[in-house]
Amino acid sequence: MSIELILALTTGAALFGVGIYGALSQTNLVMIMMGVELILAGAMVNLVAFWRFLHPDTAAGQMFVLIVMTVMAIEMAVGFGVAIARFRSRGSVEMEEAVELKG
Amino acid sequence: MTAQMFFIGFFGISAIWFGVVVFRTFSMVRSALALLFSQTALGAMFLAMQAEFLGVLQIMMMATEMSIMAIFMVMFMMDPGGMGTMDMTHQKRLSLWAGFVSFVGGVAIAVFVDWGPIAAIAPDAAQQTIDLGLEILGRSMLIFEMAGLTILTAMIAATAISIPELKGKQQ
Numbered sequence: 001m002s003i004e005l006i007l008a009l010t011t012g013a014a015l016f017g018v019g020i021y022g023a024l025s026q027t028n029l030v031m032i033m034m035g036v037e038l039i040l041a042g043a044m045v046n047l048v049a050f051w052r053f054l055h056p057d058t059a060a061g062q063m064f065v066l067i068v069m070t071v072m073a074i075e076m077a078v079g080f081g082v083a084i085a086r087f088r089s090r091g092s093v094e095m096e097e098a099v100e101l102k103g
Numbered sequence: 104m105t106a107q108m109f110f111i112g113f114f115g116i117s118a119i120w121f122g123v124v125v126f127r128t129f130s131m132v133r134s135a136l137a138l139l140f141s142q143t144a145l146g147a148m149f150l151a152m153q154a155e156f157l158g159v160l161q162i163m164m165m166a167t168e169m170s171i172m173a174i175f176m177v178m179f180m181m182d183p184g185g186m187g188t189m190d191m192t193h194q195k196r197l198s199l200w201a202g203f204v205s206f207v208g209g210v211a212i213a214v215f216v217d218w219g220p221i222a223a224i225a226p227d228a229a230q231q232t233i234d235l236g237l238e239i240l241g242r243s244m245l246i247f248e249m250a251g252l253t254i255l256t257a258m259i260a261a262t263a264i265s266i267p268e269l270k271g272k273q274q
Contacts, residue, residue, distance in 0.1 A: 002221040011115035013209025021202030056225040059238035068252040073256040081261030
């Protein structure tokens, strides 16, 4: 068993846990997006660790990291689009005030 | 302890610490900067794991992304400087438990799963870039094209929902 692999996977798990806490506990849309960024960062650490310590001979692991980075960029773009629309209509991006969107 | 182990541990702890600071500070600008430092520490961790291309890409991309995020924070927050120590959280106990259970579950998987043989060496940086280029333009080309198309769609969608609604017909 490799200590380096365990260290990297533990870092990924910790970032995932902190991200889950942030995404669930924050009331501001931008702060919720920060939590989601940390969750995705935790996934990225795991992917790089799997590539380096288990399969360094294939580039599929690195390719998967590029896809996660794409997801991060998309999440930011759409999240800020929603934030601008919400701020324009209600003057706030507080998600506590968006309960009527539940229908 | 090898140098690689030390740097993976050091940058890993730094990334986690700054990740926690994101939700501990009242200042939103500090939150955005803490997230920037967390992501930069992750980029340095990638470099320690010999993924040079991904490490540099992570640092460059996150520096840009978090700068934009800091600007949006100042625009949208009622108290961006955090002077009023306003509490902007809810369901704290549930969130703490969910985060803790996720962490413990992840660590348990990391420790108790048999990961098989560990690779001692990684290809050098030039070979990695060649391999990644061949992967992108070969087996994973459709996935990469779809990622590009999805970013384009997201850009158009983000612009469409953020432009103001027109009042009445324009002649």
